[in-house]
Amino acid sequence: DGGITQSPKYLFRKEGQNVTLSCEQNLNHDAMYWYRQDPGQGLRLIYYSQIVNDFQKGDIAEGYSVSREKKESFPLTVTSAQKNPTAFYLCASSIDRSGRAVTQFFGPGTRLTVL
Amino acid sequence: AQSVSQHNHHVILSEAASLELGCNYSYGGTVNLFWYVQYPGQHLQLLLKYFSGDPLVKGIKGFEAEFIKSKFSFNLRKPSVQWSDTAEYFCAVRRGNTGKLIFGQGTTLQVKP
Numbered sequence: 414d415g416g417i418t419q420s421p422k423y424l425f426r427k428e429g430q431n432v433t434l435s436c437e438q439n440l441n442h443d444a445m446y447w448y449r450q451d452p453g454q455g456l457r458l459i460y461y462s463q464i465v466n467d468f469q470k471g472d473i474a475e476g477y478s479v480s481r482e483k484k485e486s487f488p489l490t491v492t493s494a495q496k497n498p499t500a501f502y503l504c505a506s507s508i509d510r511s512g513r514a515v516t517q518f519f520g521p522g523t524r525l526t527v528l
Numbered sequence: 529a530q531s532v533s534q535h536n537h538h539v540i541l542s543e544a545a546s547l548e549l550g551c552n553y554s555y556g557g558t559v560n561l562f563w564y565v566q567y568p569g570q571h572l573q574l575l576l577k578y579f580s581g582d583p584l585v586k587g588i589k590g591f592e593a594e595f596i597k598s599k600f601s602f603n604l605r606k607p608s609v610q611w612s613d614t615a616e617y618f619c620a621v622r623r624g625n626t627g628k629l630i631f632g633q634g635t636t637l638q639v640k641p
Contacts (some may be wrong), residue, residue, distance in 0.1 A: 448631075451635055517629060
């Protein structure tokens with residue numbers, strides 16, 4: 414059963430804590446992305462990775478960090494430096510890094526709430 | 529900088545009404561355009577996409593979109609909506625020659641039975 418999984422579905426954290434959101438895909442896609450979704454603002458790109466061991470900042474990278482040690486996995490850490498972390502986080506992947514096949518496929522998302 | 533604008537933030541329709549959701553983008557080069565849908569509690573999924581060729585693109589569940597280059601538009605249409613079309617709809621454009629996408633703000637569609 415191919416797809417993108419994100420865990421957990423809901424996550425609560427206290428202010429000042431770092432938290433890591435998981436994203437795994439078994440589609441054999443090269444490129445992976447993290448977005449943040451807020452009401453009325455659409456999806457905004459946090460980080461993306463076109464190949465293992467390489468990633469780039471998106472439009473709103475401040476307060477976030479990522480790693481890409483394996484093709485299948487692209488975890489996102491929300492650090493205590495992120496000023497407004499409560500949001501819905503979506504992970505996506507696309508087939509290759511060449512830029513030719515750009516259709517992105519999305520995971521179910523993680524809703525993070527900072528208490 | 530490239531941008532995508534969706535004019536309607538919240539649309540309420542009765543079943544069987546026709547739907548048109550506006551999407552305008554700012555980019556003068558070759559564009560790849562997408563409409564995604566997010567049903568309540570479900571993944572964001574692709575409705576349709578335009579890369580080249582026929583500017584009238586047909587997608588899943590009876591949706592279609594027309595690419596009008598002169599107007600920088602890619603409006604989404606459906607002749608007769610159903611209650612199950614209640615969802616949030618996002619227009620997106622490929623960012624230059626990269627694999628990245630720029631999304632619009634989204635339109636929430638509520639269909640009343």
